[in-house]
Amino acid sequence: MLTSAVTGHTYALRSGDEPFIYxxxxxxxxxxxxxEARMVGTTTSGDEMKMxxxxxxxxxxxxxxxxxxxxxxxxxxxxxxxxxxxTIENMVEVMKMEEDMSNSKKKMLPTLKKMVDSVNxxxxxxxxxxxxxxxxxxxxxxxxxxxxxxxxGIEALLPLDCGKNPKSPMDPVPSxxxxxWVAALGSSEDGRFHYRCIGVLITQHHILTDAECxxxxxxxxxxxxxxxxxxxxxxxxxxxxxxxxxxIKSSEDLLSGNNIGILELALPYEFNDDIQPLCLAGQxxxxxxxxxxxVTIIGYxxxxxxxxxxxxxxxxxxxxxxxxxxxxxxxxSLKEENPGIKTTLEDILTxxxxxxxxxxxLVGKSIILRVDExxxxxxxVGLGGVANAAKTNPIAYTLVQPHRxxxxxxxxxxxxxxxxxxxxxxxxxxxxx
Numbered sequence: 001m002l003t004s005a006v007t008g009h010t011y012a013l014r015s016g017d018e019p020f021i022y023x024x025x026x027x028x029x030x031x032x033x034x035x036e037a038r039m040v041g042t043t044t045s046g047d048e049m050k051m052x053x054x055x056x057x058x059x060x061x062x063x064x065x066x067x068x069x070x071x072x073x074x075x076x077x078x079x080x081x082x083x084x085x086x087t088i089e090n091m092v093e094v095m096k097m098e099e100d101m102s103n104s105k106k107k108m109l110p111t112l113k114k115m116v117d118s119v120n121x122x123x124x125x126x127x128x129x130x131x132x133x134x135x136x137x138x139x140x141x142x143x144x145x146x147x148x149x150x151x152x153g154i155e156a157l158l159p160l161d162c163g164k165n166p167k168s169p170m171d172p173v174p175s176x177x178x179x180x181w182v183a184a185l186g187s188s189e190d191g192r193f194h195y196r197c198i199g200v201l202i203t204q205h206h207i208l209t210d211a212e213c214x215x216x217x218x219x220x221x222x223x224x225x226x227x228x229x230x231x232x233x234x235x236x237x238x239x240x241x242x243x244x245x246x247x248i249k250s251s252e253d254l255l256s257g258n259n260i261g262i263l264e265l266a267l268p269y270e271f272n273d274d275i276q277p278l279c280l281a282g283q284x285x286x287x288x289x290x291x292x293x294x295v296t297i298i299g300y301x302x303x304x305x306x307x308x309x310x311x312x313x314x315x316x317x318x319x320x321x322x323x324x325x326x327x328x329x330x331x332x333s334l335k336e337e338n339p340g341i342k343t344t345l346e347d348i349l350t351x352x353x354x355x356x357x358x359x360x361x362l363v364g365k366s367i368i369l370r371v372d373e374x375x376x377x378x379x380x381v382g383l384g385g386v387a388n389a390a391k392t393n394p395i396a397y398t399l400v401q402p403h404r405x406x407x408x409x410x411x412x413x414x415x416x417x418x419x420x421x422x423x424x425x426x427x428x429x430x431x432x433x
Contacts, residue, residue, distance in 0.1 A: 048342035050389035051255055053212055054365050060212055061389070062251045064344065157411040159203060159271075163279035163377030166272075172371055172378050173296050175315050177227060181278035181378065182298060182367075183207050184229035184311055185263070187218045192308030193230045194218065197365055198299055200278045200380055203411065204268035208278075210365075210384030210398065211248045214261030222265060225274040229300065229311040235275060238266040243410045245403065257352030259384030259398040262410050279372070279379045281401035289351055291323035295381055297358060299366030319368070320357040327355035327394065343388040345396060352402045355394040360387030368397055 051062045165172035165180055173179065185197040185207070196219050199209035213219050222237040223229050241264030247253055248261075269275050281287075297319050300311035322330060331346040349355075356368060368382045382397030400407075 047390040048344050048388060051345075051348070051386045052360050052389055052392065053210075053254060053384075053386055059365070060251065060254075062254060062386075064252060064255070064348075157203070157408055157415060158280060159277045162202075162277045163372070163375075163379060164276050165378065166276070167274075169376075172376065173298075173315070173317070173369060175317065178225055178274070178313065179298065180225070180274055180276035182224075182313070183209075184223040184226050184234075184300060185209060185213055185219045186221050186223075186229070186309070186311075188221050189308075193221070193223075194309040195229050195300060195302060195311035196309075198367055199263065200367060201269060201275065202262075202277055202280065202407070204271070204277075205265050205414065206411065207263040207265065208280075208380065208383070208400070208407070209261060209263060210254075210259045211244045211261040212254055212259065212384070213365075214242045214244050214263060215248075219263070222263070224269060227313045229313075230308075233274070235269070237269065240264050240266040241414075245406060254384070255348045255386055257350040257398050258403070259386070260400070260403050260406075262407065264414060278369075279377050280404055280407070281379060281381075283404050285401055287323070287351070287354065287399050287401055289323040289325035291321055291354065292326065293321050293370075294318045295321055295356060295368040295370050297356065297363055297366050297368055299364055302364070316358060316363065321368075322355040322357070322394065324349050324351050324353045324355070327353070327396070330355075331394075342390040345386075345388040345391075345394070348386070349396060352399050353396045354382050354399050355396050356382075356385070357394050360385065360392040360395050363395060 046063075049064045051064065053060050053062060163172070163181070165174075167180075168174050168177070181200045183199040183201055184195055185199050186193055186195040188194075196216060197209055197213035199207040199213065199222070201224065202208045207222060220239045222239065223234045224237070226234045242261065243264070244261040245258045247256060247258045271277065294317075297316035299314055299316075301314050303310045303312070328346050328349050331343065335341050335343065335346075354368070363385070366383075366385060367380060368385075370379050370381050371377070372379055380400050382399050384398040385395040387393070387395045
């Protein structure tokens with residue numbers, strides 16, 4: 001266990017990279033979480049151990065049987081040294097977890113391990129001699145890894161021309177209307193559509209959504225180009241394959257910051273003004289655990305009708321975010337100042353989470369987006385939000401960026417399995433005969 005003095009308080013932190021120290025955090029948070037919980041009925045004993053994952057009554061609600069002991073909150077130190085090495089080590093970890101690793105992945109793993117070992121030993125020597133030399137080593141390493149991924153065909157699979165809204169180029173995430181990257185996921189039952197989840201298109205063949213949706217047998221139908229689902233102009237597709245992050249083994253694993261999955265489509269979508277792929281953060285863009293910024297929440301408001309479960313698209317712009325470390329301390333302070341508040345959300349936070357200051361009862365299943373200020377393109381920041389049943393604000397979303405490499409591995413496997421193999425070249429012996 002590690003301890004960190006924060007504004008006069010001492011908090012016990014789960015074992016992580018190193019202790020984090022806050023320099024500019026106020027001792028009180030009177031307006032930290034402005035959206036109060038609005039529970040149906042009264043909060044009951046045990047709700048502090050219940051985590052909400054969906055807004056419909058049959059959606060899964062995970063009851064924590066015990067507090068996780070392996071969760072880690074990210075440190076405030078987010079320098080280049082850490083994030084380059086962390087990214088590569090995360091790549092190694094993901095490849096180890098892939099049980100059905102292909103031959104090409106098995107060949108990649110030793111190379112990545114060798115890179116990590118080499119840079120660690122070099123860094124220890126060069127940091128003592130010259131920090132500048134050390135930084136240059138990391139820059140060279142990052143470039144080497146990118147070239148390595150390019151040669152292996154990993155990084156070339158996500159569309160570069162992504163995150164556009166051709167019908168609203170100056171305001172790509174308008175407050176009303178449909179969004180060309182957003183998919184409504186559900187099922188067709190007795191000729192009626194039943195909405196279940198939201199997802200986003202990342203390639204012609206793939207929808208990115210949370211692991212709970214991917215594993216649900218009630219998600220087999222995909223709709224693009226819809227404000228209301230179902231609605232006129234909807235372009236239908238069907239689920240042909242499912243891939244879930246390899247750490248998801250039980251319901252409680254959905255709370256781990258790895259609540260992410262991919263649906264493979266039966267037919268490829270054709271990109272046009274109404275259907276576009278969404279951008280994801282880059283391989284080495286390490287999330288900031290002290291982030292305080294804004295995102296846009298996109299989701300579907302659900303209505304049960306005699307003709308099925310209908311869903312209407314909604315938009316919550318300028319939703320305030322707190323990085324995982326900042327969120328952890330804020331929740332601890334809030335509980336100390338208000339002993340009546342019962343919540344265990346801080347106990348599941350990891351560096352793969354981002355907190356958003358909204359009420360889960362009003363938001364439900366959703367995704368969070370941000371427009372890149374430099375390019376004007378839209379990126380997916382997080383998905384798979386969870387909240388505590390006793391206090392449904394804030395929502396902790398699974399960050400997409402830490403899973404970028406896993407996503408690319410899934411796409412590479414799909415490409416390897418669907419690309420027709422060239423016939424083997426005849427041997428010289430066969431030609432002669």
